[in-house]
Amino acid sequence: MKAVLSKAVGGPETLVLEELPDPVAGPGQVLLDVKACGVNYPDVLIIEDKYQFRPERPFAPGGEVSGVIAAVGDGVTKFKVGDRVLASTGHGGMAEKLALDENRCTAIPDSMPFDEAAAFILTYGTSYYALKDRGHLKAGETLLVLGAAGGVGLAAVELGKAAGARVIAAASSQEKIDLAIAHGADAGVIYPRGPFDKDGQKALANLIKDACGPNGWDVAYDAVGGDYSEATIRASGWNGRFLVIGFPSGIPKIPLNLTLLKSCDIVGVFWGASVARDPKGHAQNVQELMDLYAAGKIRPHVSERFPLARAGEAIAHLASRKAMGKVVVTND
Ligand SMILES: NC(=O)c1ccc[n+]([C@@H]2O[C@H](COP(=O)([O-])OP(=O)(O)OC[C@H]3O[C@@H](n4cnc5c(N)ncnc54)[C@H](OP(=O)(O)O)[C@@H]3O)[C@@H](O)[C@H]2O)c1
Structure with missing residues (x-):
């Protein structure tokens, strides 16, 4: 072979x-x-x-x-x-x-x-575990997805929509936002390409705040990392859950005072390890994902x-x- x-x-x-x-x-x-x-x-x-x-x-x-x-x-x-x-x-x-x-x-x-x-399985498995088991996303909540046209990001958009959330897609081009909207996002925000200085981070945080509305996001799905993460946390709503998925843009360092000011959680997501630790929970999630696929609610x-x-x-x-x-x- x-x-x-x-x-x-x-x-x-x-x-x-x-x-x-x-x-x-x-x-x-x-x-x-x-x-x-x-x-x-x-x-x-x-x-x-x-x-x-x-x-x-x-x-x-x-x-x-x-x-x-x-x-x-x-x-x-x-x-x-x-x-x-x-x-x-x-x-x-x-x-x-x-x-x-x-x-x-x-x-x-x-x-x-x-x-x-x-x-x-990698994309929907990760995003389902992240949103359901780690982010406890509920219907009616606002979900912000960074890297919304990427593999795990687009899966998060579809799964967020299927869960009844209001989904805001964030990505680096109009073409990527259009794809996320075609897959169920309610609105989109184009972010510039980093790295950002302090003013750039502030501008990015304001962009995200404007896109999410006065109450910010309830759950943020971050598959991008780098300077995008801190700017996103600055746009958190009260009791927001920030899901740490990946770092194509680099591994960020976050000032912890932000979690106090926003009463928000920074939540690690390691899907592969969770599958090994909880095979029953994983099997249940796979079954639910197959049901969503059969119902036409998700499709790669x-x-x-x-x-x-x-x-x-x-x-x-x-x-x-x-x-x-x-x-x-x-x-x-
Ligand atoms: N935590 C877990 O259990 C788990 C499981 C699977 C994957 N992951 C991680 O999730 C991340 C995304 O994986 P994926 O397979 O979905 O990748 P992907 O399809 O390439 O999507 C990544 C997105 O990141 C954005 N991005 C920002 N800076 C980038 C850069 N310098 N290079 C490339 N992309 C950049 C891009 O969107 P924009 O251009 O719109 O910014 C891109 O669409 C990776 O870090 C991966 O390791 C984590």
Whole structure:
């Protein structure tokens, strides 16, 4: 089989397509014919050794896949050959075949195309856990989403709308705001590209306050970080919940007095670790997400498809802040 490998620390240009022996399904594992692999910001970070996990090299990036089960190992009970599934993999997805624990797989309906299935679990899983379990978002509340046209951001927009919130999308261009509005946001605000000095931060905070209204936001979903975070917290409503999702713009330092002045919470969100710690809660969330998909309330926006041989370009597309919704690597 072919796989795209990271053999040395570096950017997407360092990835190489190589022929490898087919993997074999061990006990409790299934062998997947990978049809598609979703690209996520962690792929940008993992090949540069900047992610929470550092797999041993060589490894293939790619944290989520969809495909068809080609073989099952001893003791597999949930799946059989021919089943269509999606799976979160951590890494290894940018390959033609992948052996992985059956517990990482979720059956998908026949109506779900492989590219959508490969663009589902990381983004909606993260955003659902963030909004429901960490942010306790309620109907009628105001949800502000930063990076609203990105992978996890656009999922948060759709899920916020499905939960009955008033959703304000924040992003760096009109095109990105238009996409978020098409996916359910009630209004949008274009923010400038950072970094910002003190006056720039103040101006950004005012932009967000104007967009959210006099009571500010109840829940802020921050998948951007950098100088955007403090400006956003300055626009918090009373008892707001600020969800820490990711840092494509850098890891911010926040003056703690802001939490006192606003009576707001800064809430960490680590979806991958929560899945390992609470598999039952995760299974429940996956079921609820599948129900929302079946009801037509959520649907991944796959804007670009790259063949496996060009997987590096797909990762570079995200790193350059150009991606709209989801980018997928396909094995057709
Ligand atoms: N906490 C968790 O459990 C969890 C789970 C999954 C992902 N994440 C994190 O969530 C973040 C977003 O992931 P994603 O897969 O949704 O990425 P994505 O699709 O690339 O979206 C990231 C968004 O960040 C904004 N951005 C701001 N500065 C940027 C920069 N310098 N480079 C690239 N984008 C920049 C962009 O929107 P604008 O141009 O509109 O600003 C972009 O749409 C990442 O940090 C990722 O590691 C966290």
